[in-house]
Amino acid sequence: MGTGQLSSLIMQGFSGPIYPIHPSEENVMGMRAYRSVRDVPEAPDLAVMVLPTGIVPRLLAECGEAGVPAAIVTSGGFREVGDAGLALERELVEVARRYDITMMGPNCIGVSNFNIGLNTTYYPYQQEPGGVTIISQSGTNSCHVYGHTHRIGMRLSHTVSVGNSAVVDMSDCIEYFAEEPTTRAIALYIEGVSDGAKFMAAARKATARKPVVALYVGGTGAGARAGLSHTAALGGDDAIYDGMLRQTGVLRACNIEDLLDWAWALATQPRAPGRRLCVYTNAGGPGASMADAASRAGLEVPVLSEGLQAELREYLPHTAATANPIDITFMLDMEAYYLRVPRLLFESGEVDGMVMYGIFGSWLFRTRKAALGDRFTLEIDSLTPRAFALLDELAGMPAEYGKPLLVSSFWGRDDEALAHLTDVGVPVYPIPERAVRSFAALT
């Protein structure tokens, strides 16, 4: 575990000094190791402790003596294993209080801040920093999800695993990230809240400043049992949590996919001023399934005015549908597709935002070229730079008009146009209906 966490710190490019501490090794992963925090030439800003349970309180006290102001205690075996562990956890808290140490955990994976290359989890985060902060009562759900976010191109600001929350709990984190400027949306994974009033105060403070989405899993019998054995969380009645979240303006998701999908939209796009959705596509099937999903999500897909449809038809082939969904069918004019038509729609006042299907770069052509060689004669090199410039302008429209744009494609980041679009801040969902449900979150 310690090797993994240290690997992540190095791989993330953390620029500050790192002081490995080890009882016998002279050298840990190419760095000079120290016998004790007392031997380190300066007081570190943060101690990450991966140690046998019994010695954690004593070594945390050493950190306190050395002037370390903050600690992440990864070690488990405390409150979550019963009475003996509980006594040890109380001792640990007493030490943290005595030395005024801001302590995360115990029984937590750590804290990542991708703005400074700090990753104390055991998984690499292989992306640029972004606007979503995850605060999680599960370590796994705070760092295994890097695999998911990497695959879809969703970027994170911070991830926090609160573990047993002996000193710092989820509510403290919510309050902190309400003010933290790189965090544009907060995603919570909750197994149980021990101090409801504190949670509600923190959540209210946060939602007044930025959107918060929560997944609560402790409200069903099996979910509560799982949470209890996991982090000693006491889950409560699902309806009570539902009300608590609603009263504090926290959006509730029912699985991890929705939690992250919605947070991605909320961190990158403006809120939708209303529920009128434009479905804009080059393919009938995804257009129809997005329209159907919109109705099921309580959105409107309004029939556009005759005047607007006439304007749209000036840019579109005669086979196109213009009522909404707008299905352009087949058209080679990228400027009309990516810019003119979206601008007309954003400017019209008839819709509150847009979901789009059908953007692509040269992935398909490159794949064919690779397989077919000279038999494939289409000139593809000029496609990409031209598409990027158009997509940059398209990606700017949501801020310009105050209306969100979400994209979907079954083809992921293998296609450079879709990868580019996510990189400039427009979420691209791998399934059309997920873009629609995320749009609903923006309302």
Place this chain on the structure above:
Amino acid sequence: MGTGQLSSLIMQGFSGPIYPIHPSEENVMGMRAYRSVRDVPEAPDLAVMVLPTGIVPRLLAECGEAGVPAAIVTSGGFREVGDAGLALERELVEVARRYDITMMGPNCIGVSNFNIGLNTTYYPYQQEPGGVTIISQSGTNSCHVYGHTHRIGMRLSHTVSVGNSAVVDMSDCIEYFAEEPTTRAIALYIEGVSDGAKFMAAARKATARKPVVALYVGGTGAGARAGLSHTAALGGDDAIYDGMLRQTGVLRACNIEDLLDWAWALATQPRAPGRRLCVYTNAGGPGASMADAASRAGLEVPVLSEGLQAELREYLPHTAATANPIDITFMLDMEAYYLRVPRLLFESGEVDGMVMYGIFGSWLFRTRKAALGDRFTLEIDSLTPRAFALLDELAGMPAEYGKPLLVSSFWGRDDEALAHLTDVGVPVYPIPERAVRSFAALT
């Protein structure tokens, strides 16, 4: 479009002769081109027609004269564009009937049969053949989804785009694939059914032999409008379709992700004999969210008997939870994790199947090694062959015990152990809750 479809045929490795027909070119993609189907040295088994609308009936008649028994008409501009197109479509049907041609379309992408390397769509399918057949009223949803299936490792048998269904319609296809032996589950994308009695008869016939899942999008106002402009499909009241699907034993999905997720489970795993789910994990968060999702999906997560829990504890560390969810926390004994514990659970009679989180190969270690070089000293080369042998045995248990196993991991096919597991027939879902919802489909 024609270039794309021909590219896919070549790239898929179709082994039969291909005869390009072109009015002026001597050579198409390295193959001799013919002026007319009449010049081809033998009667082809199938004609794929990508032509201007107006000349399709005449050229289909030429195919008929040449003895071609089947045709895919990709060209659009028929019934879906209104009265003029409708007249032309009637003419086309008349030609097909006159020459007894089995015609797909018009306005369809084509038919793929991956068992013989036949891919007449414009997207490459880059996988081995599998057990799911997709029958779709959307061309996009029949072939863009290859991007999705490739990413998760889900394998397809056939995909069929029925387009305007002028001769062969979805019900005919359902009847055919009810008997087709490589198809183990059928996924339907429906915008509207014109002959309800015919559909119900075909669906009943199919569900008596193999599972069928359907996504119907024409039941909401916006979905119906989209379907009408797309394939001239007349959608009907959602509740009527809901009843029709239920009465014929067709499972209904509400988005493309569920449609494909469920079909994948149904094509690869035995039905669950009951609703009692075992949640088996090495991570508390996914365990809790899977347990919660199970309750929401109407599944039970029964507390295991004291006797069984005692047996499990013989293999598990003292930190493990054994009640169900079973959270092994941290354990290096791969044989216990992948084989002994699953065997105890499958044999117990206390659960009807299992969802599992936490299988991994060497992706994480390889990534660290690549980034850290000699600083990372763990010996990893022996991990993978050993894991593969264990996973092969694990993958055989569902058939042995008649109870399904579904896996999830945020890490996809980048990890060779997860890729191997999907390749030997155990679905690995990228989100834990999706494995649980797919398990519910198996009940």
